[in-house]
Amino acid sequence: MLVSDVQKILDAECICCENLIDTEINSACGSDMMSDVLAYVKDQSVLLTGLVNPQVVRTAEMMDMPCVVFVRGKKPDETIVALAKDRGIVLMSTPHRMFTACGLLYQNGLKGGCG
Template structure:
């Protein structure tokens, strides 16, 4: 699934990386616990989270994720966005709750771990 489709499904605002929405993602995960992401997530290309601190970007980068989608309408501050830019990571914000966002993406064919 292209990130442009993710944006449309989530009715998301792209905060960084509008020019990178042609990138493909094949899986996703949703978590506010970065320790769980590090421990259990493999081959995930999209992270959905409500946590808006620099650790989210560092964790996503370590896991080779292409995009972070902040749920519940959350917007990271400039420090977080700058870190995402340095790591060439697309950043979005959706008004949806995490459960709904994950469900909508799953229903459209974006699964979890392969």
């Protein structure tokens, strides 16, 4: 699946790095606990989170995650967007809640990166 497919499935608004939405992703992880993401996530995952702070982008950076989706319509501030632009990480905001967003991606064939 491509990052652009995630955007369509989740009715998401792309906040930055739109030029990178053709990036391939293999799995997804939904979590507000960054240490859990750091413990379990595999390669090329999209991160879904309700947490909005710079450490979300840092976590994605360390894990080579090409895309972060903020659930429940949450929007990052300028500091977070600037960091994501610098690191080349696509940020999106979806109106769906965490459970629904994860379910929609799973239903469309994207599997979990955990375990």
